Amino acid sequence: MGNSFAAGSAPALLAETQDPCFTWKIHEFSVLPMGDLPINCAPFIFSGYRWFLQLSPVHRTLPFFAIPYVTLSLGIARGQGCLGLEPGVMMAVVFEFSIYNHTDRAYYGCKATHNFDVKHIYSKKECLIPLAKLLKSPDFLADDCCVFGVHILKIDVILPEEMAIVVQKNAPAVQNLFIDKLPYIKWSYSVTIGNFLEQFAERFVTYKFELDGQKWYFGIYPCGNRYSNNCLSLFLHLDGSDEVPHEYGKLVELTLSILDERRGKHYTRRCPGLVVFAGKCHWGWSEFIPLTMLFDPSRGYLVGSSCTLKAEIVMIGSSS
Known part of the structure; x- marks a missing residue:
């Protein structure tokens, strides 16, 4: 069209x-x-x-x-x-x-x-x-x-x-949108979910963590959300406010990963573009990783009932 x-x-x-x-x-x-x-x-x-x-x-x-x-x-x-x-x-x-x-x-x-x-x-x-x-x-x-x-x-x-x-x-x-000049600021955060399989039947969120003075968290649908098909859904959320959506706004390059705890061959996806986090919003994938790949014992994404997620953020600019 x-x-x-x-x-x-x-x-x-x-x-x-x-x-x-x-x-x-x-x-x-x-x-x-x-x-x-x-x-x-x-x-x-x-x-x-x-x-x-x-x-x-x-x-x-x-x-x-x-x-x-x-x-x-x-x-x-x-x-x-x-x-x-x-x-x-x-x-x-x-x-x-x-x-x-x-x-x-x-x-x-x-x-x-x-x-x-x-x-x-x-x-x-x-x-x-x-x-x-x-x-x-x-x-x-x-x-x-x-x-x-x-x-x-x-x-x-x-x-x-x-x-x-x-x-x-x-x-x-x-x-x-105000674009920063080089060098860009880079942040990363990893969280290990020890009881991942026990929570597999429903959506859950990780404990909030702080980056750049703001609270963030992972939103996870282990069996996928309503837009996915036999995949885990994974998003990074900014715990902002809808009332003042641009009080904090950042243009970033976002990469999310599930770590391979055995061989170090992590499963990584980078957003196909730069995205603005502002207010109460999230970016990620409804179909992040196929469940068959997640549960493949040769890959090391699940060790027992443990799974480690990682977010990497490159700050490109600010939004207001």
């Missing part, structure tokens, strides 16, 4: 858009790690759901157009209750992505659509502007600050048919 680029065609030109319902201001944009990792903002609430923007500073279109573009994708959180998308629900969403022109004092971008469900929580990446052009443009990059936005125009529920969502006219939300 959304804009598509057929062979021999270039990304569409920007057109003037409405002011966004959510604005993401990225300061020190030129200091961003310009690799393949996309960047996820902290979730924002709109029409009763948690959404987030995903920015890819370096994205290449078809081989005929190998120039790297800055792209945006819209994501929706999964979870129980009105703030998360639940299994069996499908929504067709129409929205506009935009980038702010500081000279014109107007937003320019493109319209896109996507059918969201729990297996497709990210829309297609939409090209906004070539990276090289952005970095040289005083119109879109002023004082090394680039401003992105999204305006959700329409939400139609495909399934279940009796469900309806009204697009609300909330006050626009704004997030600021």
Whole structure:
């Protein structure tokens, strides 16, 4: 869904858009790690759901157009209750992505659509502007600050048919992201769960630990949560507050591991992008590790009833 680029065609030109319902201001944009990792903002609430923007500073279109573009994708959180998308629900969403022109004092971008469900929580990446052009443009990059936005125009529920969502006219939300310069700060924390098998039938959390003056904990679904299939689900939680969601906000590169206590060949997954922890939120995987692999006695992830988890955090910037 959304804009598509057929062979021999270039990304569409920007057109003037409405002011966004959510604005993401990225300061020190030129200091961003310009690799393949996309960047996820902290979730924002709109029409009763948690959404987030995903920015890819370096994205290449078809081989005929190998120039790297800055792209945006819209994501929706999964979870129980009105703030998360639940299994069996499908929504067709129409929205506009935009980038702010500081000279014109107007937003320019493109319209896109996507059918969201729990297996497709990210829309297609939409090209906004070539990276090289952005970095040289005083119109879109002023004082090394680039401003992105999204305006959700329409939400139609495909399934279940009796469900309806009204697009609300909330006050626009704004997030600021400040990118740190090298060297980045790195933290790690390990916890050994001695009675892991005794708690295997239900979700549990570890004791809270402190990093950077904040409380964190692991959330574990040993048999998987409602979005997984025969896998252990593992998340790192920030024990923040929904009331002041950006009092503490950090952009991080996150790696979670289950340690191999016998051979040292740990099972490790790194988030496929940089993520913002702010307020009461979490990041991780519904399908972290297959249960067959977890219980394989040759791998050393379970020693008796003991299992060791590790979180590694590289601090890239701060959010407010």
